[in-house]
Amino acid sequence: MRKNVIAGNWKMNKVLSEANEFVDAVIEKVPNSDNVEAIVCAPFVYLPSLVEKAKGTNLKVAAQNMHFEENGAYTGEVSPVMLKDLGVTHVVLGHSERREYFAETDETVNQKTVAAFKHGLTPIVCVGETLEQREANETMSLVEDQVKKALAGLSNEQVAATIIAYEPIWAIGTGKTASSEDANEVCKHIRNVVKEVTSADTADKVVIQYGGSVKPANVEELLAQSDIDGALVGGASLEAESFLQLVEAGA
Numbered sequence: 001m002r003k004n005v006i007a008g009n010w011k012m013n014k015v016l017s018e019a020n021e022f023v024d025a026v027i028e029k030v031p032n033s034d035n036v037e038a039i040v041c042a043p044f045v046y047l048p049s050l051v052e053k054a055k056g057t058n059l060k061v062a063a064q065n066m067h068f069e070e071n072g073a074y075t076g077e078v079s080p081v082m083l084k085d086l087g088v089t090h091v092v093l094g095h096s097e098r099r100e101y102f103a104e105t106d107e108t109v110n111q112k113t114v115a116a117f118k119h120g121l122t123p124i125v126c127v128g129e130t131l132e133q134r135e136a137n138e139t140m141s142l143v144e145d146q147v148k149k150a151l152a153g154l155s156n157e158q159v160a161a162t163i164i165a166y167e168p169i170w171a172i173g174t175g176k177t178a179s180s181e182d183a184n185e186v187c188k189h190i191r192n193v194v195k196e197v198t199s200a201d202t203a204d205k206v207v208i209q210y211g212g213s214v215k216p217a218n219v220e221e222l223l224a225q226s227d228i229d230g231a232l233v234g235g236a237s238l239e240a241e242s243f244l245q246l247v248e249a250g251a
């Protein structure tokens, strides 16, 4: 049985006191459940504090990006070794904002995904189409291509442990959500692509999230779909109360 993974992506929001207050407010309330895993994806500078608070609890802490190299002359970057050393468990890779504003490509997403596994981090790999691509009926082929490139070179075991987040770009931060049926259709296609490049067993295990204006009011319908195993959530994850509602919906 796959778990629902609810990951709150704070993006570039909050100051340290707000980040700490959020975690203090949710930490005792995140359920110990076989059905749900709760993750906060925080800015790098808050990771030491949040990892410390989350130790021994049901809340996991993720980074929002990383470099693929272990160390070296990459000013301003953070490596997988550094994240692992801190106690971070997950890392978001290839978010559409990183692809759009920071020149992230399918190739660098793949290098980072491979590096994440090498250093014991679970990657949350984001894929998804623009509105123009959806209107041109390119969603399925585009997403298929992104998934195949991101997972290249991984073992079946690693693919099974990857979290894939399907995030249509036109639905991120816009208040527009893909209908749960449309979102499920793409997530089902992603699972078939995983099956094609690995095995039926691997495809059955891989967690596929939906992301794009998910909120407490629509999360249950999305999670009820056959191939949606959780959500990557931006705006609605910033308030402790609504994050907890999303987690509870997945439990």
Ligand code: PEP
Pocket: 009, 011, 167, 171, 172, 173, 174, 175, 211, 212, 213, 214, 232, 233, 234, 235, 236
């Ligand atoms: C995201 O940050 O990945 C996201 C889906 O944002 P929002 O929930 O605000 O659309």
